[in-house]
Amino acid sequence: xTQLYEHQIQALGSRERAALVNSISGxxxxxxxxxxxxxxxxxxxxxxxxxxxxxxxPLLALILRPDDACQHTLENILxxxxxxxxxxxxxxxxxxxxxxxxxxxxxxxxxxxGLRAQWEPNFAAPFVAEARIRMGMTLREHQxxxxxxxxxxxxxxxxxxxxxxxxxxxxSLDLASAGTVALSGLDSYYRAKRLGRMAYAKPxxxxxxxx
Amino acid sequence: xTQLYEHQIQALGSRERAALVNSISGxxxxxxxxxxxxxxxxxxxxxxxxxxxxxxxPLLALILRPDDACQHTLENILxxxxxxxxxxxxxxxxxxxxxxxxxxxxxxxxxxxGLRAQWEPNFAAPFVAEARIRMGMTLREHQxxxxxxxxxxxxxxxxxxxxxxxxxxxxSLDLASAGTVALSGLDSYYRAKRLGRMAYAKPxxxxxxxx
Numbered sequence: 001x002t003q004l005y006e007h008q009i010q011a012l013g014s015r016e017r018a019a020l021v022n023s024i025s026g027x028x029x030x031x032x033x034x035x036x037x038x039x040x041x042x043x044x045x046x047x048x049x050x051x052x053x054x055x056x057x058p059l060l061a062l063i064l065r066p067d068d069a070c071q072h073t074l075e076n077i078l079x080x081x082x083x084x085x086x087x088x089x090x091x092x093x094x095x096x097x098x099x100x101x102x103x104x105x106x107x108x109x110x111x112x113x114g115l116r117a118q119w120e121p122n123f124a125a126p127f128v129a130e131a132r133i134r135m136g137m138t139l140r141e142h143q144x145x146x147x148x149x150x151x152x153x154x155x156x157x158x159x160x161x162x163x164x165x166x167x168x169x170x171x172s173l174d175l176a177s178a179g180t181v182a183l184s185g186l187d188s189y190y191r192a193k194r195l196g197r198m199a200y201a202k203p204x205x206x207x208x209x210x211x
Numbered sequence: 212x213t214q215l216y217e218h219q220i221q222a223l224g225s226r227e228r229a230a231l232v233n234s235i236s237g238x239x240x241x242x243x244x245x246x247x248x249x250x251x252x253x254x255x256x257x258x259x260x261x262x263x264x265x266x267x268x269p270l271l272a273l274i275l276r277p278d279d280a281c282q283h284t285l286e287n288i289l290x291x292x293x294x295x296x297x298x299x300x301x302x303x304x305x306x307x308x309x310x311x312x313x314x315x316x317x318x319x320x321x322x323x324x325g326l327r328a329q330w331e332p333n334f335a336a337p338f339v340a341e342a343r344i345r346m347g348m349t350l351r352e353h354q355x356x357x358x359x360x361x362x363x364x365x366x367x368x369x370x371x372x373x374x375x376x377x378x379x380x381x382x383s384l385d386l387a388s389a390g391t392v393a394l395s396g397l398d399s400y401y402r403a404k405r406l407g408r409m410a411y412a413k414p415x416x417x418x419x420x421x422x
Contacts, residue, residue: 001343001372001373001374001375002372002373002374002375002378003370003371003372004370004371004372005369005370006268006269006367006368006369006370009269009368009371010267010268010269012382014267015381015382016381016382017266017267017269017382018266018267019379019381019382019383020266020371020382020383020384021263021265021266021267021269021368022263022266022383023383023384023386024269024271024296024344024346024368024371024373024384025240025242025261025262025263025271025296026239026240026241026242026261026298026386026391026393027238027239027240027241027386027391027392027393027403028237028238028240028262028263029236029237029238029239030237030238031236031237048263049262049263050236050237051236051239051260051262051274052232052233052236052239052259052260052274053274053356053358053359053361054232054276054359054361055228055229055231055232055233056221056225056228056229056232057217057221057359058217058220058221058228058232058235059358059359060235060236061274063262063263063264063272065265085235085236087237090406093406093407093409094407094409094418094419094420095418097409097412097418098412098417098418099412100412101412101413101414101416102413102414103414104414107414112414113418132212133235135235140358141356141358145264145352145365147264147270147351147352147365148264148265148268148270150264150265152363154356154358156217157217157220157232157235158216158217159214159215159216159217160214160215160220160231160235161212161213161214161215162212162213162235163212163213164212164213167213168230170226170227170230171223171226171227171228171230171231172230172231172233172234172395172396172397172399173231173234173235173395173396174399175234175237175238175395176395176401180237180238181238181406182237182238182393182401182403184383184384184386184387184403185383185384186383187408187409187410187411187421188383188385188405188407188408188409189405189406189407189408189409190387190393190403190404190405190406191403191404191405191406192238192393192395192401192402192403192404193401193402193403193404194399194400194401194402195301195304195392195400195401195402196304196305196399196400197398197399197400198304198305198308198309198398198399198400199398200398201308201309201310201311201312202312202313203312203313203314203315203318203323205312206309207305207306207308207309207324208305209305210398
């Protein structure tokens with residue numbers, strides 16, 4: 001085992017430090033965030049920071065970093081108060097990754113990457129047509145985290161679409177069967193293979209699989 | 212495709228809703244959070260909410276839900292201001308899942324699940340000996356999110372250990388080779404198989420793999 005103390009992490013070169021620290025939280029969700037500006041320019045950006053906040057009401061949080069390609073996304077979310085989350089799948093991960101490039105404001109990442117914008121009735125942000133699991137989100141809360149200037153965006157699920165054949169018996173979604181990928185670090189994409197599902201944990205029972 | 216609007220999600224039974232909404236963010240990190248109370252009782256709890264906040268300084272956030280087995284973890288973090296994050300791997304995922312059971316305060320999840328506590332010099336929270344990637348964290352910030360009562364915990368990496376043979380050329384960690392698992396929903400554990408690593412995205416280049 002290699003052990004690093006914080007001063008050693010801080011002393012790494014910035015690229016090596018970013019590569020290392022971005023990988024230590026574990027596997028990450030890979031979502032494309034779709035937005036539109038007040039004057040109608042669509043934007044699409046890959047993000048790995050979606051995290052579950054609660055299911056009643058259904059809330060997800062996102063962390064946006066000010067120094068990356070998310071700046072237009074943040075401005076659009078604050079202007080329109082809606083955005084979409086679209087699971088990156090095996091068929092589109094290379095195009096999804098390309099949305100991280102710093103395109104000028106008037107370049108549409110949909111056109112630049114070949115992903116197709118899909119609009120749904122009564123929802124004012126673009127979905128990714130190629131995504132199999134996608135959500136329309138309404139902004140509920142926004143704050144700048146003073147500790148490092150990142151932005152915490154909390155949204156409520158307004159609409160949710162998924163393939164019916166990816167629904168497990170308990171109502172959860174089988175993300176592997178939907179082709180959803182996992183991300184690690186800044187650039188590594190993974191297919192997932194299920195090891196097992198565990199029964200609800202209780203103190204008086206030993207851990208056991210349900211499939 | 213099945214499409215649900217928010218009122219339909221809200222109308223689901225609470226277990227089905229929790230199963231569904233917990234799976235929509237995508238794949239999640241699986242970490243064991245190790246803590247100790249002021250009077251010396253160790254605690255271990257699986258959490259799927261670790262998220263990268265920044266690498267300089269190296270910061271990770273956790274969302275703790277007040278209604279689950281995390282209550283003791285939260286109390287311990289606030290009392291001692293230190294905790295550990297330990298990647299769940301393929302060899303220990305069943306035991307790791309069992310830490311979610313609501314054990315009484317004086318029951319040690321290490322003993323109850325058979326995982327071994329490991330102490331390091333100058334760090335006052337227990338690590339999981341069986342974990343291959345593990346971090347000692349110092350509490351930097353804590354706030355209750357008023358929107359649903361969840362707790363946002365921001366910690367700084369004080370110490371980081373990993374197998375040297377899991378380091379990629381750019382300094383990132385190869386989580387699959389370290390056996391780190393991904394989690395989906397409340398109970399499904401996955402092995403990861405790398406699809407590819409993508410080059411740094413630039414507007415003037417097409418997306419391309421680097422391995």
